[in-house]
Amino acid sequence: MKKLVFFSFVLMGGLAACNSGSSKSNTTDSTMGADTSKAAATVTAPTVAPLPEVPVGAKVFFKNLKNGETVKSPLKVEFGVEGIALDTAGTIKPASGHHHLLIDAGDSIAAGIVVPKDSTHLHFGKAQTETEIKLTPGEHQLTLQYADGIHRSYGSKLAATIKVKVK
Numbered sequence: 706m707k708k709l710v711f712f713s714f715v716l717m718g719g720l721a722a723c724n725s726g727s728s729k730s731n732t733t734d735s736t737m738g739a740d741t742s743k744a745a746a747t748v749t750a751p752t753v754a755p756l757p758e759v760p761v762g763a764k765v766f767f768k769n770l771k772n773g774e775t776v777k778s779p780l781k782v783e784f785g786v787e788g789i790a791l792d793t794a795g796t797i798k799p800a801s802g803h804h805h806l807l808i809d810a811g812d813s814i815a816a817g818i819v820v821p822k823d824s825t826h827l828h829f830g831k832a833q834t835e836t837e838i839k840l841t842p843g844e845h846q847l848t849l850q851y852a853d854g855i856h857r858s859y860g861s862k863l864a865a866t867i868k869v870k871v872k
């Protein structure tokens with residue numbers, strides 16, 4: 706008799722604990738989830754500085770190549786820039802950036818978008834002003850794209866596109 710009472714008491718207690726436990730954890734989970742995402746959004750947003758403005762009159766250009774020119778591979782490509790400082794990548798500085806060369810990878814990259822890093826999107830984050838590339842015979846499109854210290858494109862204002870014909 707004593708045993709039975711004890712057993713049912715434990716069983717009920719156990720069930721109650723189970724119920725309250727699960728409902729409690731459910732509420733905590735959803736609240737915590739909302740809180741963390743909210744906190745993350747508020748913390749991340751101000752830490753990244755906006756894309757620096759493009760100085761009026763600034764431009765990039767191919768120093769040694771003309772649009773439509775017939776060239777040989779390997780091809781030396783010289784990057785020209787005016788009206789904005791050339792610097793190494795790493796930190797965001799106003800009126801400053803570095804070159805990128807896009808090989809058959811389209812025109813300029815939209816302002817604020819990070820320039821991809823692959824075999825057709827070359828970064829010159831050490832402030833280089835020239836490179837040598839290998840191209841297959843035929844027509845190729847080359848785009849020079851300037852971007853800020855964290856590789857965010859300055860957009861079409863600081864881009865130049867030419868086509869070359871490789872013999």
Ligand SMILES: [Cu+2]
Nearest residue numbers: 828829830856
């Ligand atoms: Cu870059």
